[in-house]
Every structure is written in C-alpha cells, then in structure tokens.
Amino acid sequence: MTLAYSPDTAPAASPLASLMDRVGLRMPFAKGEEIFGQDEAADMIHSIVSGAVRTTRLQSDGRRQIGDFYYPGDIIGLETGDLYRFSAEALSDCVIHVVKRSSLHVLRGDGSLDRTLWEATRRELERTQEHLLMLGRKSACEKVASFLRDVAQRVGCEDVSLPMGRQDMADYLGLTIETVSRMVTQLQGSRIVEFASARQFRVTRWPALERLAA
Amino acid sequence: MTLAYSPDTAPAASPLASLMDRVGLRMPFAKGEEIFGQDEAADMIHSIVSGAVRTTRLQSDGRRQIGDFYYPGDIIGLETGDLYRFSAEALSDCVIHVVKRSSLHVLRGDGSLDRTLWEATRRELERTQEHLLMLGRKSACEKVASFLRDVAQRVGCEDVSLPMGRQDMADYLGLTIETVSRMVTQLQGSRIVEFASARQFRVTRWPALERLAA
DNA sequence: CAGGCCCATTGATCCCGATCAATCGACGCC
DNA sequence: GGCGTCGATTGATCGGGATCAATGGGCCTG
Numbered sequence: 001m002t003l004a005y006s007p008d009t010a011p012a013a014s015p016l017a018s019l020m021d022r023v024g025l026r027m028p029f030a031k032g033e034e035i036f037g038q039d040e041a042a043d044m045i046h047s048i049v050s051g052a053v054r055t056t057r058l059q060s061d062g063r064r065q066i067g068d069f070y071y072p073g074d075i076i077g078l079e080t081g082d083l084y085r086f087s088a089e090a091l092s093d094c095v096i097h098v099v100k101r102s103s104l105h106v107l108r109g110d111g112s113l114d115r116t117l118w119e120a121t122r123r124e125l126e127r128t129q130e131h132l133l134m135l136g137r138k139s140a141c142e143k144v145a146s147f148l149r150d151v152a153q154r155v156g157c158e159d160v161s162l163p164m165g166r167q168d169m170a171d172y173l174g175l176t177i178e179t180v181s182r183m184v185t186q187l188q189g190s191r192i193v194e195f196a197s198a199r200q201f202r203v204t205r206w207p208a209l210e211r212l213a214a
Numbered sequence: 215m216t217l218a219y220s221p222d223t224a225p226a227a228s229p230l231a232s233l234m235d236r237v238g239l240r241m242p243f244a245k246g247e248e249i250f251g252q253d254e255a256a257d258m259i260h261s262i263v264s265g266a267v268r269t270t271r272l273q274s275d276g277r278r279q280i281g282d283f284y285y286p287g288d289i290i291g292l293e294t295g296d297l298y299r300f301s302a303e304a305l306s307d308c309v310i311h312v313v314k315r316s317s318l319h320v321l322r323g324d325g326s327l328d329r330t331l332w333e334a335t336r337r338e339l340e341r342t343q344e345h346l347l348m349l350g351r352k353s354a355c356e357k358v359a360s361f362l363r364d365v366a367q368r369v370g371c372e373d374v375s376l377p378m379g380r381q382d383m384a385d386y387l388g389l390t391i392e393t394v395s396r397m398v399t400q401l402q403g404s405r406i407v408e409f410a411s412a413r414q415f416r417v418t419r420w421p422a423l424e425r426l427a428a
Numbered sequence: 429c430a431g432g433c434c435c436a437t438t439g440a441t442c443c444c445g446a447t448c449a450a451t452c453g454a455c456g457c458c
Numbered sequence: 459g460g461c462g463t464c465g466a467t468t469g470a471t472c473g474g475g476a477t478c479a480a481t482g483g484g485c486c487t488g
Contacts, residue, residue: 059428063351067343079339086343114328118335125293125339128346129281129300135349136388137277140445166466174350179445181467197454198466214273354475380436393475395437411484412436 024099035076035088035096042080043101048072051094052163055086056171066172068127069164071154079121091163135174138214143173144183145212148193152203162199187212238313249290249302249310256294257315262286265308266377269300270385280386282341283378285368293335305377349388352428357387358397359426362407366417376413401426 026049029035035046038057046053048070055067055076067086070076076088104113134146147169152160162169170177187193192208195201203209240263243249249260252271262284269281269290281300284290290302318327348357361383366374376383384391401407406422409415417423 057347059351061428065347065350067346079336081336081340085340114332118328118332121332121335121339122293122295125335125342126295126299128339128342132281132342132346132349133271133279135346136279136385137273171350176446177466178447178468182445185467214275390476391436392438392477396475399437 023103024097027096027098029090029094031090031093033090036084038087039083042084044077045099046077047075047097049095049097052091053088054091054168055088057086064171075120079124140175140179141183142214145209149209149213159202237317238311241310241312243304243308245304245307247304250298252301253297256298258291259313260291261289261311263309263311266305267302268305268382269302271300278385289334293338354389354393355397356428359423363423363427373416
C-alpha cells in the first residue's frame with residue numbers, strides 16, 4: 001500500500017476532535033483555497049477530516065514562513081487569541097470540521113474541555129519549539145533530512161507521499177527551493193532516500209537519515 | 215533613572231503569579247546557576263520574582279539554541295509535559311518562586327485556573343511563533359534590530375540594560391557572536407542606537423529601528 | 429598601578445546557501 | 459503527436475554570515 005493520508009482517514013482522532021463532532025459543521029475546501037486568513041477575527045476552530053493544510057505567515061515584502069503542516073485528526077486555530085496569527089490554506093482538496101469557538105462553551109463545566117484545549121495547545125507549542133531549533137542551528141542538509149524523517153515517521157509506512165511542493169518545504173525550512181532540491185538530490189545520491197517522483201519517496205537507510213538529521 | 219528590571223520589581227504580576235503566591239517557595243539562584251535541566255522530570259512551575267532567566271537547548275555537538283529570555287512576572291516550566299524540553303539558567307542573581315505542579319491541584323475546581331494556565335501557554339506559543347518567524351526569514355541585521363527593539367519595548371524606558379551577553383544574543387538569534395557584534399556596531403554607526411557600554415543602550419531613532427526590524 | 433582574565437570588537441578570508449539563468453520533465457490541451 | 463505551462467532540477471556565480479585570528483577594553487586581584 002502506498003500513500004499515507006488517504007482522503008477518508010482520520011487516524012487516532014484526538015479527544016477534542018471527538019468532542020467537536022457533536023457540534024459544528026463539515027466544510028469542503030478546494031486545493032489552494034484559504035481556510036482562514038492572517039489577522040482575521042479568530043472565531044472558529046478547525047479540525048481536519050481529510051486532506052492536508054499549511055499555515056503561513058506573509059511579510060509585507062513577500063517573504064513567507066510556513067508555520068506547520070497539518071493532517072487528518074489535527075486541530076488548528078486553537079491556540080489563537082482574538083486574531084489568527086497565520087493564515088491556513090488547503091494543500092489538497094480537503095474536508096474541515098468547523099466549530100464556532102462560542103459553541104464550545106456549552107461543553108464547558110467539568111473542566112475536562114479546558115484541560116483538553118490546554119493539552120492541545122501544549123503539543124502545538126512543543127512542535128513549534130522543535131521547529132525553532134531546526135531553523136536556528138541546523139544546516140540545509142540537516143534541515144531537509146529532518147524534514148523527510150519527520151514526515152516519514154508521522155506516516156509510519158514504507159512509501160511516503162508529500163502533500164506539499166518544494167516551495168512549501170523551502171518556506172517551512174527557511175531555505176530556497178533550489179537548495180531544497182539540491183539537498184534532496186544529494187540524499188538520493190547517498191542512497192539514503194529514493195524518490196519515485198518529486199512527491200513520492202521512501203527511506204532506504206534510516207540510520208543514515210537519523211544521523212544526518214542531527 | 216537607568217536600568218529596566220531592577221532586582222526587586224515584579225511588574226504587572228500575572229493572575230497566575232498571584233495564585234501561585236499562596237503556595238510554593240521562594241528560592242534564590244546565583245548568576246549562571248541552573249534552575250532546571252533539559253530532560254529532567256518537570257514537576258515544578260517557576261515564577262520569576264527578580265532577575266532574568268534564559269532557557270536553552272543543547273545539541274550533542276555543542277550547538278546551542280536559546281528558547282527565550284524571561285523577566286520578573288514571567289512564568290516558566292508551564293508548558294512542559296513530563297520532562298523539561300529546555301534547561302533554564304539564571305542570567306543574573308535572581309529569586310524564583312517555585313511551586314510543585316501537584317500543589318496546583320488544590321486550587322483547581324472552578325476551571326479558572328485551567329483557563330489561566332491555558333492563556334499563559336497560549337502567550338508562550340505566540341512568542342515562540344514570533345521567534346520562529348525571525349529565525350526563518352530575517353537577515354542578521356533585521357534579527358539584531360528586532361531583538362533590540364523588542365527588549366527596549368518590553369522595558370519601556372529610555373535607557374535599557376541587557377541582562378545577557380553577546381553569546382546569548384547570538385544563540386537566541388541563530389547567529390555568531392561576531393556577527394551580532396558587527397550588526398550592533400553598524401546600527402550604532404547609523405545613529406539608530408547608542409551603546410554606553412556593551413550591555414547598556416538607548417534607541418535614538420525609533421522609526422529607523424522599526425523599519426530595519428522588518 | 430601592573431598584570432591577567434574575560435568578553436567584545438575588528439579584520440581577513442572562506443564557504444554555504446542565495447541568486448540568476450537555463451534545461452528538464454510531467455501533464456493538459458489543441 | 460506537437461506544444462505550452464508549470465514545477466523541479468541543474469549549473470554558474472555572488473554575497474552574507476561563519477570562521478579564524480588578532481586586538482581592545484573593562485574589571486578584578488595582587
């Protein structure tokens with residue numbers, strides 16, 4: 001079997017996701033479509049049912065930073081204050097479960113929801129800290145190696161398909177598209193990964209990849 | 215009046231800090247002393263009473279990334295799971311209010327504590343995201359400019375004193391100590407900031423600094 | 429005050445990743 | 459099948475920041 005995030009899978013739904021099932025609305029988004037925009041009022045919480053999503057922040061001069069990539073079962077928009085600090089866009093056609101923040105209040109009372117929200121925010125913070133570490137002190141090669149390792153690990157299956165293009169990888173890693181491409185070629189040359197196409201690969205030498213990911 | 219975080223100030227104590235006053239213990243730490251260590255069991259929450267603290271993460275090859283700097287009124291160790299993901303060290307002699315996580319449970323019940331913890335974690339996440347943006351896409355000059363701006367803004371007073379040395383700034387910004395020094399010199403040459411000594415400065419041209427911080 | 433230590437600054441050179449530019453290759457359309 | 463489009467790859471060159479090395483300057487100690 002190939003491919004990780006098949007359209008109708010919502011693996012290991014979080015407790016929050018199951019709470020959210022009771023309220024809210026399923027909405028389809030087309031590939032490339034904006035789910036919410038930077039600096040908009042943040043009154044919704046989004047749970048990904050199928051497809052993949054990126055969060056991005058754009059500077060006035062066009063420089064772009066990708067916050068993270070999200071897959072089925074992930075929640076986005078949680079951690080926000082009054083305004084969204086990133087925008088979210090569909091990487092592929094996807095279905096999003098949308099819940100008004102205010103309607104979460106009806107579930108409040110025993111404090112378990114609060115703790116669940118906190119937990120989710122905490123995990124988001126951990127991921128962001130890991131991302132930070134990578135941007136601050138890793139070389140281009142280490143960045144790309146860690147990225148491929150992380151994606152492959154998350155998928156947990158032999159053949160991995162990348163839902164994002166090279167530009168998205170570059171904007172996530174703080175590199176240019178050319179450098180990402182070169183590092184991928186290099187990793188392939190060392191027989192550490194094997195790309196069937198630009199968005200389809202498998203790890204052939206895990207220990208070497210781990211070592212390079214530093 | 216000079217200097218920002220004078221030893222006995224705990225400005226704008228957070229609601230959580232005031233809750234914490236009811237339980238826990240005040241502990242002094244000497245400059246350079248470790249408050250908690252990376253990968254240790256995270257059973258404490260720390261609120262800074264006086265002094266300044268840095269959180270750092272060390273890689274096996276010696277590369278270091280600073281997570282953030284903390285001042286009186288700030289809480290650290292909040293966001294952690296079972297283990298601390300960074301270590302925390304005193305930048306100067308300081309006093310820390312230490313509370314066992316388990317003893318926070320006695321305050322639990324109405325859910326207000328949960329929401330306060332969540333809020334604090336959310337703010338921490340926001341700061342980390344901002345830091346991320348800086349590491350990913352800013353030039354050395356922009357990084358140093360943003361850093362000085364942020365410190366000066368936080369202090370909100372004319373003369374700013376930096377509690378950290380150049381190496382700490384470098385490890386926060388993902389640069390080398392030499393580059394930080396050069397950029398500081400450059401900003402000084404453009405009459406944007408003015409350093410009385412290596413750790414003492416004032417902003418002379420705010421608009422220019424804002425523009426460079428990008 | 430002299431000497432030593434530690435940190436910051438400055439200078440010279442190198443190299444990684446950015447930039448500029450050309451080519452490739454998959455896919456859709458006529 | 460030929461052709462246009464768009465994303466990825468590859469090549470050549472440039473430049474910002476790292477690295478290596480020397481100097482400066484505050485502060486403590488004797």
